[in-house]
Amino acid sequence: MALRCSILNRDEQKAIAEESHSDSASRLPALTIAPGLRRALPGVLFTLLVVGAYADPLFFRRNFAGRDLTVYNLPMEKAIHDAYARLRLPLWMPEVSGGRPLLPNPNAGTLYPARPLLSVVPFPLAMRLFPVLHWIAAGIGVFVLLRSIGASAGASWIGAVTYVFSGVGVVEVFFPNLHPGMALLPWIVWASARSFARPTTKLFLLSLLYGVDFLAGDVFTIAMAVVCSALWIVLETDKREHSKEFLRLGAALALAALLAVPQILATALWVPYTNRAVLGMKLEESLFFSVNPVRLLELVIPFPFGSTWTLESWTIWAPSIFHGREVGFFATLYAGALAVIGLVAAWTTRSRGARFARLLFFLSAIVMIAPGLLYDRYGRVASPLPLRHPEKFAVVLTLALALLAALGFDRHLGAARSTRWPLFLAGLLAALAGTAALFPRGTGRLAVHLVGSDSAFPDIAANRLPGSLAEAALLWIATVVALDLLSRPSSAARIVSVVIITLVPIAANRKIARTLPEEQLFLPSSFARFLRRTDPANQYRTLGVGLYEPLSRITVMKAAGEPEEGGEDWTQFRQALAGRGTVLNADFDAGDFARVDVLRKLVVSAARYPDPKPFFQNLSLRWAIRFNDQEPVRGYERIGGNWAEQWDELRGSLPDIRLAQFWREEVGAMQALQELPTLRTGELLIESGRRFRGAARSGFVEVLEKTPERLFLRTQSPDESWLFVLRGFWNYRSVRVDGQPVECSPAQLGFSALPVPAGTHTIEWREQLPGWEISRWGPLLFTLLTLFYLSRERRVRRERVATGAGS
DSSP: OHHHHHHTOHHHHHHHHHHHHSOHHHHGGGOOHHHHHHHHHHHHHHHHHHHHHTHHHHHSSEEEOOHHIIIIIHHHHHHHHHHHHTTOOOOEETTSTTSEESTTOTTTOTTSTHHHHHTTSOHHHHHHHHHHHHHHHHHHHHHHHHHHTTOOHHHHHHHHHHHHSSHHHHHGGGOTTTHHHHHHHHHHHHHHHOOOSSHHHHHHHHHHHHHHHHHHOOHHHHHHHHHHHHHHHHHHSOGGGHHHHHHHHHHHHHHHHHHTHHHHHHHHHHGGGBHHHHHOOBHHHHTSSOOOGGGGGGGTSSSTTBOTTTTOGGGBSOGGGGTTSSSOSSSOOOOOHHHHHHHHHTTTOOSTTHHHHHHHHHHHHHHHHGGGGGHHHHTTSBOSSSOOOGGGGHHHHHHHHHHHHHHHHHHHTTSOOOOHHHHHHHHHHHHHHHHHHHSHHHHHHHHHHHHTOOTTOHHHHHHHHHHHHHHHHHHHHHHHHHHHHHTSSOHHHHHHHHHHHHHHHHHHHGGGSOEEEHHHHHSOOHHHHHHHHHOTTOOOOEEEGGGTSOOOHHHHHHTTSOOOTTOOOSSSSGGGGGTOOBSSOOOTTSOSBHHHHHHHHHHHHHTTSSSOHHHHHHTTOOEEEEETTSOOOTTOEEEEEOSSEEEEEOTTOOOSEEEOSEEEEESSHHHHHHHGGGOOTTEEEEEOSSOEEEEOOOOEEEEEEEOSSEEEEEEEESSOEEEEEOSOOOSOEEEEETTEEOOOEEETTTEEEEEEOSEEEEEEEEEOOTTHHHHTHHHHHHHHHHHHHHHHHHHHHHHHHHHHHHO
16 A cells, blocks of 8 residues: 555645755644654665565675776775775775876775765675665665656656666666766756755755766766756756856856865876876777667667577677677666657657657767767777777766656556557567578678678577567567556556566666675685795786787686686786786776886887896796796796796795895986887896996895785895885885985886885885875865855745844
8 A cells, every 4th residue: 555655646645845945944734643654655666676685695695796896896895895894095006007096096986975874884795785785775866866857757757767767777786986976977866956945954965976086087977967967957947047057056066076075186196107097099999889889779679689698608799899809898878668659749749858868869869870970981080089889978878768667657657648659569579580680690690791890700690589579579578568657547557567667677677787696706816825925925927928929718718707716917906806917918998107108118129038037027927827828928937827827936036125236227218218128137127317337235024914915024235225115106106214304216117116225225115195185175175165054044045034033
C-alpha cells in the first residue's frame, strides 16, 4: 500500500510537490511521520534495488574488476586510501614511473570527500562501497530532479533506473575518477532548476555541489555540469530571470573554486611538468575515443557489435568503428527501450524539462560524434587542448535519455497511447534475429560490409548477431507490454509495469560490471611475493619487458582475460597493489613528468646498446618480467617463472637511494640527454648548471623512514658527494640537510639528487602540496563567506518578522 501511495497516487504527488516548493520553516509544523516516510520510501527502495543488483560484491567478498579499474584506478585508489589511513595527505605515488605526484593529478581526485571517509574501512571493502554509493546517489539525484519539475513518482523512479543502469552508468564502475561527476550531475541540475525561498540558499547549495565536483577533478563532468546549468537557465526559466540566474551561477562557480582551490592550484602547478603540457597531444590521441555514428544503433540494441562488455576480441566483429579496438570508452550506450520511446515522443511533449532534455541529447550526440570525423584526416595535427576522449560526454546524453524516459512514462500513465511503432520495431528485431539464425553467413557478410569492418569478421558477426537481435527484441516487447499495463487504471497493473521497465536496463547491462574474488584481485602474484622475500627493503624496481619487445601472443590472449596468476607484464600500474614499483611503465593517463617520458622513449634504443646494463642498473631496474615468447633484455639472467612468464635479474643494479662515488655535472637537460648513453654503472648524471666531473670515496646511507610523503635518512661519507633519490624531479618538496634547506637537481634526466657534505648528516625529505601556502586560505574563505551571508540573511529575516509583529 505504501509503495502504491509513493508511485501511483497522483493527488498525493501534487501535494508532495507543492509541499517541497514551500519554505522549509513553514513546512516543519505540518510534518507528520507518514508523509516523511512516503518521501523517503523511493530513496530506500532505490537503495535496496542497487544493493540487490550488486549483492555479489557487497556480501560475497567479490570486487569489481576489469578495464581501467584493475590496471590503473585500483592502484591509484589504494595509494590514496593508504595515505588517508595513515592520516596523511596522498601527495606522492612512488610505485609508478619511478615516483610521481598523486594529489596534483586531477585523475586521482584525492581531495574528493568520499575517499578520506572510506579510508576507515579496509581497502577492498572501500572499493566495493565506492561505486555502489555513487550509483545510489546518482539515482536519488535523478529522482529528486524529476520530482522537482513535476514528474510523477513512478516516472522519477524510471528516470533514476534509466540513468544508473544504463550502459554508461554501469561502465562508470571502471572509472572511479569519473563516477563522482556522474553522481553529482543530476544534483547540480536539480539545484539549478529548483526554486528556493531564499536566493542565498540556492547560491551556496550550488557552490557546494560544484565545489565537490571540482574536488573530484574530472574536467569533462565539470564542463557538462556547467553546460547543463546554463541550458536550464536559457530553456526552462523565465527570460526576465536569466540575468539573475547567470549571475548566481557565476557566483556559485567562483565560490566553488574557492572551496576547491587546493586541488585547482596544485593541478595548475603540476601540469607544466607533465608530458601533456611539454610535448602536447595529437588529435588522434585526443579524439581516439569518439563515437562512430553507427554506434547510435546501441540505443536500440544493447550489444549489436559483439560482447563488448568482455573485451574479448574473438567476440567483436566491428573493431573498425572503435578505431581498431574491441570497445569504445563505454561498452554500450543502451539505456532501455523507454528512453528511445521518450526521445521520439519528446517532439510533442511540452512538460517542464522536455526542451532541456531534447537539446541536451542532440548537443551531446554532436559533441561525441563530430570530433571523430576529424580523426582519420587530421589525426597528426596538434590538439589545441591536452584533453582526451569526447565519448565521455555520453554521461549527459544518458541524463537526457533518463529525463526523456521519465517524460515518456508520464505520457503513457493512465492514457491509451499508441505503441504501434515500438511494437513494429520489436517485431522487426525478432524477424532479423530469425533471419540471422537461418542465414548466418550471409547475415555476417552483410553486417560487416554495412559497417565497413574487415573481411575477416563475418564469422564472428554470424555467431553474435542472432543473440544480440533476439535480446533486443525481447527487451522491446517487454517494454511494449509494460506500456500497455501502464495505461490501465488498475494499480496492480501499473506496479507490474514499473517492475518490467525497471528490469529492462538491468537485464541488458548488469553483466558489464564483472566481479572477481577479493583474494584473486588483491593477493600479490608469485613474482611480487618473490620480490618481497628477495628485496624486503624495496630498494629496486622491475622492468616490464613488454614495454618495448614485440607484442606477445600471450599478451593478446590475456588482454581481455581476468587478472590472475601468471598474467602480469608490469607495464601498467597494477604492481602498485603489491607495493612494488616500476620506472619505465606505460604512461596510462599522460600524466608522467615529461623527463620520464623521454627516458621511456630511450628504452627501446637502450635495450640495443652494445652494453645496455649501465642504463638499467643506474635506474635500479634489478628485476625484469616477460612472457615466455619474449626475449630477455641483454644482460638480464633468468631466475624463475611459471607457465606464462619469466623472471629475470640484472646483477650489479644499484639501490634507489644511494651516495654517488663518481658523477658528471652538466649545464642543462639537452646536454645531459646526450651524455646519458655513455654513463658507466654507478655514474650519476646531474644537471647542476656547470660542466664538471667528480668522485668520492664510498659512503653509507641509512634509511630511517621511507613513506610516500617522507624520507628520513642518515648519511656518512668521507668526502662531499651527491645523494641520488629515485623520485621524479620537481620543485614542490622540502629537503633539509641537518635542518638547513637544500635545493635538488635533476639526475639521470628524470630523477633527483642533492649535494651532501662530508661527514655524518641527517636528511629530511618531505613531499609538499604545490601552492598550499596560498590555496589553504580558499576553503577557509569559502566557509567564512557562507557563514557571513547565512547569518546576515537570518538577521534580516528576524528584523522583518519583528517589523511585521510591531506593525
